[in-house]
Amino acid sequence: MQDISRDVVERASEGDIEAFEEIYRISASYVYTIAYRVTHSKEDAEEVTQDVFMGVYRNIGKFQSRSTFKTWVYRITMNIAINLINRRKRKTGRTITYDDAISAGENIYAHEGQLYKEDDKKVIESMLRVLPPEQKACIVLKVMEGLKYKEIAEILKININTVRSRLKRARERLLALRKREASGDEV
């Protein structure tokens, strides 16, 4: 996501709706994509996008240039998206277990040879679905958004070593699923 110029941010904070729309046009697709990667639902991603931009509108006057506008928007997006899925999980009383992850992951590597012939979108979704929200957030920001560890730490308000350990655990989980599926094929 390209960063938003200070001038546009200032105009938007003074209530200029056209400046705010400019911010939306530049960043909405990034916000929506991240929201979708975390929630796995178009309806939820739209709800998150709407909440994110209402949050940006209400708080743009308080935005301080200590961090970039991009980082600030990513942080709001991640908070709202993770809160939404945690709220849903509490409502249904269901948490993702390792076995759930394994069974969901079976779809990914079921047909090794066909893996890359499958629809990329489905593969990506299946991979992300097996990760807990915190690990998923780090993977999305690092691999899909191409952010630095330092930026991810700032967005998620966590230590840089926590970013490292979450990425490590996420990749170990994905590798374990792959190994298990491969050994299952051999049986």
Place this chain on the structure above:
Amino acid sequence: MKCKKVQDMIKTDYIDGELDASLKSRIDEHLRICPECRRFEEALREGTVDPLKKAELMQPSEAVWENIRAAIEEERTRTFPAISISALRDLFIFRKPKLAIVAAFLLAVIITFFSVRYYVSQNALEGYLQEQVEFLDLLGNGNGVFDLEDIDIGIPGEEYLL
């Protein structure tokens, strides 16, 4: 460098391009001579990184912006009275107390001046009207007694007639 340490670094900083140049070249060197770590690196990249990099940017429907715009308009309408109240409140907040005291004193003087003036003029008018009523009464409406002596013209009547 031991394979376990190398593989731990591959899982994070190496594969994510976060290593400094000297450490990266040490890992590259290890991968050149260690087939097991090389296979590990390839499996990790193919299984956990490359597929995710194919992810495309998605677009929300135009309805999302329409909803946001409508919500902003509604919020603005709702917050307008609040802004007026706060503006009015600001009007009565004096940030310079000395100036406020002087202003209050001047206001009190001006109010007193006009009040007194009004009161005096009201009394004068009432007095004049009363005199006129009494005078007309004396002029003889049939019931009153007209006598020059009753009229105070500032000098005795005899002198006036002379």
